[in-house]
Amino acid sequence: MDFETSDKVKLLQEQIERFMVKYVYPAEAVAKQEIEASGDPHHEPKVMLDIRAKTRELGLWNLFLPDPEHGAGLTNLEYSPLCEIMGRSPLGARAFNCNAPDTGNMEIMAEFGTPEQKEKWLQPLLDGEIRSCFSMTEPEVSGADPTGLQTRAVRDGDEWVINGHKWFTSGAIGARFAIVMVVTDPDAAPHQRASQIIVPTDTPGFNLIRAISVMGSTHGGGHCEIRYDDCRVPVENLLGPEHGGFMIAQARLGPGRIHHCMRAIGMAERAFEIMCRYANTRVAFGGPIGEKQFVQEWIATSRMEIDQARLLTLYTAWKMDIYGKQVARQEISMIKVVVPNMLMNVLDRAIQCLGSLGISDDTPVAAMWREGRSLRIADGPDEVHKMVIARRELKRFA
Ligand SMILES: Cc1cc2nc3c(=O)[nH]c(=O)nc-3n(C[C@H](O)[C@H](O)[C@H](O)COP(=O)(O)OP(=O)(O)OC[C@H]3O[C@@H](n4cnc5c(N)ncnc54)[C@H](O)[C@@H]3O)c2cc1C
Incomplete structure (x- = not known):
């Protein structure tokens, strides 16, 4: 293993470090004030939108994605020192469109999405126009052992009908869609029971109950409790293969x-x-x-x-x-x-x-x-x- 970073990575490191010093660290206090002034802990501050416009313009954008078709084409090793610099500020990852859970959702959509899903959901995420969330953990069963998940999706004609209860769906407030882990074949072997389905958050039956207070804080898009009550989405919203939820x-x-x-x-x-x-x-x-x-x-x-x-x-x-x-x-x-x-x-x-x-x-x-x-x-x-x-x-x- 070679510990020397390439010239390309050195240049990016310098650019990102400079950017953090000039814009991101000073924005920490400003963002706090803006959020307090808005009276809404989930408000996305203007200073963040301004910073994101700048990173995009400078090409310091989507650096996490190794797939050169959609992202910067950096290897994990190349991205590591850059991601470390972003991690120094709570605003860092979002400033560079490298924030979870959008990054994970972009990765699986790039890998498993249909061309239509990519156009409708992946591209706006890559462009930083929307946010998303990932809805797997449930309060009633162990998240550490997700083979016990209970949220069900049943096929009805051209639609999936989803019923269940999730929590700790991070970033759900303000998200355009959730990728939801659902049981589609309850009789199958534990790791073949589930699928992942894209659910737009404005679908009737997507009921956001609350942002759970975490150690006294409910900031950002929240860690949210959601009830899916007869929530219907088209069959083409299935992400990847049916019953391939665990693999994804x-x-x-x-x-x-x-x-x-x-x-x-x-x-x-x-x-x-x-x-x-x-x-x-x-x-x-x-x-x-x-x-x-x-x-x-x-x-x-x-x-x-x-x-x-x-x-x-x-x-x-x-x-x-x-x-x-x-x-x-x-x-x-x-x-x-x-x-x-x-x-x-x-x-x-x-x-x-x-x-x-x-x-x-x-x-x-x-x-x-x-x-x-x-x-x-x-x-x-x-x-x-x-x-x-x-x-x-x-x-x-x-
Ligand atoms: C800040 C935060 C953000 C999150 N964001 C998301 C998200 O966006 N989407 C999502 O779906 N989920 C999310 N989660 C949920 C997270 O993935 C689960 O909390 C995690 O998988 C653990 O599940 P659980 O909380 O149900 O704990 P449980 O499964 O109830 O486990 C409780 C404890 O039991 C112990 N335990 C479990 N199994 C074993 C074992 N085999 N041996 C010994 N001890 C064991 C561990 O100490 C564990 O902490 C988030 C959680 C946090 C804290």
């Missing part, structure tokens, strides 16, 4: 997980920087707190943990590029545990180092902690990834 979900999860990890490394790096700057300047008991060995221990350990996590993530990206998502699935599970846990460690130390400032919202660290904590659960909890990692290893030695 798997295809979606590999890149989705690594992108989350890359952004999490960016978050950790920014929190680390904030911690070091504070440690250098905050004076207590006769000198900067950075001179105390407790604080030095936090800094040294954080540096080592971030770099270890980054190396494993880059290795995973490289392996995905060379051998494919399937061969790299062990590494994908490993980073999905390693990186969010590293992030939580670094954030906890940064918060402790910053004292009361650390738990205030005057720095991005506290909001990163909330986001980081979710990452140990979203896209599969730590325990499930550890279970599959261990099973694969045990199998090798059986």
Whole structure:
């Protein structure tokens, strides 16, 4: 594996870093003020729309998509350092049209969509004109083990009729459509029971109940509870093969997980920087707190943990590029545990180092902690990834 980045990636890195400094970091406070002034936590601030217009104009757009027909054609390894820079700000990914869950939806539509679906749903997402969401998890059954999903789609003539209850559908407020995981053959083997269907959010029977408050916040498009009540969509809204829902979900999860990890490394790096700057300047008991060995221990350990996590993530990206998502699935599970846990460690130390400032919202660290904590659960909890990692290893030695 070659750790040197290509000239193309170096140029993009410089451009994105400059863009973040000039537009994205300053927009953090402005966006907050605009949202507060609107009185609507889900309001998309004008400053974000302005930034998105600029990134698009500069061609810093859809960099996540390896398919050159639709995206920038970068490999996972090439995209990693760029995604890390975007992850340093909560506004970063959206600024560059590289935000979940749209990215995952674009990837599966590029791979499995019909030409008509691509024209109607994928293209406007690529153009940044609409948003979307992915509706799989249900409150009544385990999301960690989605073979128990209950939401049903029954074919009635030229339509699918969907009934069920979902929650944690991220970004549903303001989304134009949801990709919904539904049971289409309840009698089949567990992984052949489900399909994915595109449901426009203005379809009668798509009932958005609420944005669930997550650690005191309901920002952005929300993590939403939705009831599908006799929700009818045309049969051509089936995405990919009938009963192929799990296969598509798997295809979606590999890149989705690594992108989350890359952004999490960016978050950790920014929190680390904030911690070091504070440690250098905050004076207590006769000198900067950075001179105390407790604080030095936090800094040294954080540096080592971030770099270890980054190396494993880059290795995973490289392996995905060379051998494919399937061969790299062990590494994908490993980073999905390693990186969010590293992030939580670094954030906890940064918060402790910053004292009361650390738990205030005057720095991005506290909001990163909330986001980081979710990452140990979203896209599969730590325990499930550890279970599959261990099973694969045990199998090798059986
Ligand atoms: C911020 C956030 C955003 C999300 N966005 C989306 C989205 O857009 N769309 C969507 O469909 N879903 C989304 N989810 C849901 C997410 O995918 C699920 O929360 C996740 O899969 C876990 O399912 P669950 O919450 O039902 O937990 P459960 O399945 O109830 O599991 C609870 C706990 O049980 C333990 N556990 C489970 N299995 C095992 C095991 N084998 N061994 C040991 N312990 C185990 C784990 O500690 C786990 O955390 C999101 C979640 C979060 C937190």
